[in-house]
Amino acid sequence: MTAQPGSELSGRELATQIRATTAARAAELAAAGRPPRLAVVTATDDEASASYVRSIASAAARVGVACDVLRTSTANGISATLAQLADDPEVQGVILQTPLPDGAGLADLATAIPPEKDVDGASPASLGRLAAGLPAFPPATAEAVLALLDHYQVELRGRHAVVVGRSVVVGKPAAHLLLDRHATVTICHSRTPDLPAITRQADVLVVATGRASLIGPEHVSPGTTVVDVGTNATPDGLAGDVHPAVAAVAAALTPVPGGVGPVTTALLLRHVVEATAMAG
Ligand SMILES: NC(=O)c1ccc[n+]([C@@H]2O[C@H](COP(=O)([O-])OP(=O)(O)OC[C@H]3O[C@@H](n4cnc5c(N)ncnc54)[C@H](OP(=O)(O)O)[C@@H]3O)[C@@H](O)[C@H]2O)c1
Structure with a gap:
């Protein structure tokens, strides 16, 4: 599936596909x-x-x-x-x-x-293996970012990917996975001065800060594909780290809820089935 300008990159269809293959493999193993x-x-x-x-x-x-x-x-x-x-x-x-x-x-x-x-790639050994290019389960959330970009055929090779957030569970592993796909990667964090000046350079912008609506239209250029990892409880319900007004500027944006979240859970369960198959 190809992303259209201004489109919503839902994770629901991809999650359904992953669950179907996971269920079939789980039944075979059982x-x-x-x-x-x-x-x-x-x-x-x-x-x-x-x-x-x-x-x-x-x-x-x-x-x-x-x-x-x-x-x-x-x-x-x-x-x-x-x-x-x-x-x-x-x-x-x-x-x-x-x-x-x-x-x-x-x-x-x-x-x-x-x-x-x-x-869920939580141990330092798994993160180290990921960084070294050795086989390891990546944190499911970071992998879900890449799976969504692939599902919508977003080009990564040679593109500038900006990751906002440097946690061990999301930001850093997502940056490693993007590097492995030959993106040029910039990682931003809470001490990054003039965040909009950097995020506006992104072809692909991945946001994982846990700050509701941190990223507004001023952070995004036309043509940017935005992946919103954030899940923040607000008085108005679940909100991402990206303000909904960004949809009017960006090429494409993942929704919250219904974007990265369902794909993350589906991948986590796929990892369990893969671990079972590898356990021999
Ligand atoms: N959808 C899913 O399946 C899923 C799974 C896991 C997490 N999440 C969500 O993803 C979000 C991030 O989770 P996390 O565990 O990575 O959070 P975290 O450990 O709190 O890390 C947040 C990162 O964001 C950076 N940050 C905070 N405020 C910033 C600002 N104003 N400007 C730039 N960077 C800023 C922090 O910088 P410093 O390092 O400088 O402090 C830190 O690196 C949360 O909303 C979480 O609920 C979703």
Whole structure:
């Protein structure tokens, strides 16, 4: 599918396609006595996080991936649970849900997830492998950005991709994936002076800041394809990091909700099925 000027790059059709192939592969593995199984480790009462975990569990059920949600409340509890899951041959995919208990770091705790089970690319080993061009599961959100751009046949080779946000889970891995596709990549963050002067140079603009409507029409040039990763709870409902008025300027824009989000969940489950197939 090709992006048309001013078009909305919905993720729903792509997510449906990914779920269909994932469900077929999951059924084959289950028939061969190797049912795919995901474990989600969570240590938070945060309602947004709980709702995300429920959505993963119900999406998993729809594609035939078993999903266990394991609750604990401390960093030690997380470490012990992850260590058990690392050795459990029945579990092929492990996710550590954020937010974490005070003082606990995702990268630190996620070192206990072996790369072959790290289906959301959370451990430093996975990020290092990604950066080194070695096989690894990328964080599903970063991969979803690329999957959407590919789905709409957005050219990346030799184009200028600007990523706003440098988190380990989205911004940095998305930048690596764009580099691998021969884009010229600029990464911006909260200390970047004159953000609009840089984002206006983008052929492809990827925004992952967690700041509702940070990016306005003044940040975007005509012809730019904009991928909005942000999911922000506002009094008016879920909002992206990109103001809706950008749609009038940009060549194309992903919606929130319905853009990166559904593709992320679909890819996460595809990773679990791939991990099961590779577990042999
Ligand atoms: N759709 C999905 O499936 C999905 C999945 C994961 C995350 N998300 C969403 O994506 C967004 C980002 O998540 P995250 O985990 O990457 O967030 P994060 O860890 O808080 O990182 C935010 C990044 O944005 C940068 N930033 C913040 N304010 C900025 C500003 N005014 N100008 C330029 N850069 C700014 C920060 O810069 P510094 O490094 O300088 O602080 C940081 O690098 C959130 O809305 C999150 O909910 C969506």
